[in-house]
Amino acid sequence: MQRIRWTAAALLSGWLALIGASSALAEAAPVKLNTTADHAKFKELQKQFNSGPEVTKACLSCHTEAAGQIHRTKHWTWEFLNPDNQQRLGKKNVMNNFCISISQNYPFCTGCHIGYGWKDKNFDFTSEVNVDCLACHDTTGTYKKPPGLAGNPVVGKPLEMPPGSGKFINPVDLAKVAQKVGRTSRDTCGACHFFGGGGDGVKHGDMDSSLAAPDAELDIHMDAAGLDFTCSTCHKTSSHDVPGSRYKPTATEKHAAHIRGKEKQGNPATCQACHGNTPHKSQVLLRQVRMNTHAEKIACQTCHIPAFARGGVPTKLSWDWSTAGKLDANGKQFTIKDKHGHATYASHKGDFILGEKVKPEYRWFNGDIKYTLLGDKVEKTDMPTPINRIGGSPTDGRSMIWPMKVMHGVQPFDPVNKTLVMPHTAGAGGFWKELNWESAIADGMRNMGAPFSGKVDFIKTEMYWPITHMVAPKDKVVTCAECHAADSRLKGIDGVYMPGYSKFGWLERVGWLVALFAFVGVLIHGGARIVLSLKKAG
């Protein structure tokens, strides 16, 4: 009965939606019912805007505190002071083994900044009008900030990009975008976070454009036809601050599901925030409690994200800068692509290894992350140099087994000063144009005020990316046997006894030997009886 009622309701609402859609064609699209303000009716927004800051000024005339709130966030400062070890992190300061760093690459990197005009290190972080409201609150999908414009959209006339290419980017209709502002969406967050590392899915592996409208199999929470979570459903903001830090992640939470509004409720973006730490239900005796015991040591993500990059977008697993710089027969840069059209080599970037449906690697993780920063001494050995070191052990009481994307790299470093380097890559004078490491690195390091010997060598690096998105439906989780087997997913994880995987060595040998002796013994004994019987009879 319940089901019939639901079906009827679904049919009715579908029919109403159709009527709504057809009438919408005639009139202006109706305002989404989740807002009480139709910004198209605001006089402040009914004008011609010639730049981003002009729009912001209009926004701030009502939302007087918004810019101040933004100023306090990592999204604005690109800086983060780790309270545990006092490391000054944030996008502005850290290195990675993708595009390495933002030094001297500001106009390109800051295409993803939520501000306008961050073109060099002299950017004014106190400016309110340089806060970009539209980057997060656009609902039209027409608001774009191309790399190279320091976070500005194209305004005025169409912009040829790259110059001389004959390809033009049309200006954004700022008035229209401003009148249609609304809540953040998977598209607005995704505009930057899906494309980290310079392309779709490149960096994270568990975040790419396939999450813009995923099905249940790819992400049970974000399933566009199901729960339809946006990013902010979990990353629930408070005063524009988005919880869920990559620099200080929450690896373990020992509490039941939060009651919303309760004080000191911790990070709302963890699984436990909604599910608590005993989330499993089962009718089968002992099974529920067994699963919940697993959840004491194993992060939810470990079982519930069997693979990342599952949405059809490959992610980079390795980036080797040392092979960059080759030219074709005509002395021109070239690109080699795989059968799906993804670059596996580019003259200006080097070699890539890409992967889809990648099984994560697993590590004990307690949320501590320590970066190798500019100036930290690195030694070139056979072991990769960690860009970030994750903390964790089976005995510290704070760790869980987590799935990780481990990004492998070969990147330039200064063999004399023994430091990683921050090259200038994009734009005039950058490596991507000149293919000259010495000058590109000298330029990047000069910008940072960091020493550079002039010598360039390459060093193997690795970087850990905890996997937390692309949660599979419960019938698609990692099965018992994938860990409880000789070829375990958790191979190499110490500190836990895993039936099916863990062995005792000498007990196995002695045990099977005793069984074998018993068996051979009875065979010989029985054989002798048969032979002697036959002899006697014969």
Place this chain on the structure above:
Amino acid sequence: MATTKIYVFNRFNRFWHWGQALLVLTMLTTGFEIHGAYALFGFEKAVGYHTIAAWSLISLWAFAIFWQFTTGEWKQYIPTLEKVDAMVKYYVTGIFTHAPHPFRLTQLHKHNPLQRIAYLTILSIVGPLVWSTGLLYIFHDYWTEWGLRAYVTLEWVAFFHTMAAFMMLAFLIIHVYLITTGHTIGAHLKAMITGWEEVEAD
């Protein structure tokens, strides 16, 4: 040679013997799969079957222990050294020359001295080792609640459980073989099925 029939294994005796045989075989098969020796049912199913068989076996044992004590059958397991040397000598040489069996089975003495020692070992050492570690294993999830986690580790519980399993396996191999050592090859088996054992008449 004149023989006479005596009723050694009554109905419950046979039931719990065969029930135990089936369950122990199931436990060994699924247990060694859980331990990672081979893949047969798949880990998850193996754990399920192993657990069901474990609870069944525990229930059966509870009944059997009750039965042993109410009927006085427990006396069958009192160890004796009398004729042990003769038994050993029989299995090492006599059996090959069809020498007479040194042990005369009666209703009051079902088991020869070696059987007594073997079964007592199973009942007093292997059995308790299996079920005590097995129960700890099953209730692993409650160790914290019960304040056990500081004292026991899963690794050691699994170690002794596995050790007991190997002992049971070795016992099973020898036990199954010794079935054939009656006065005919099938005599013991027949007795455990029908309850009647043929013995030489006086």
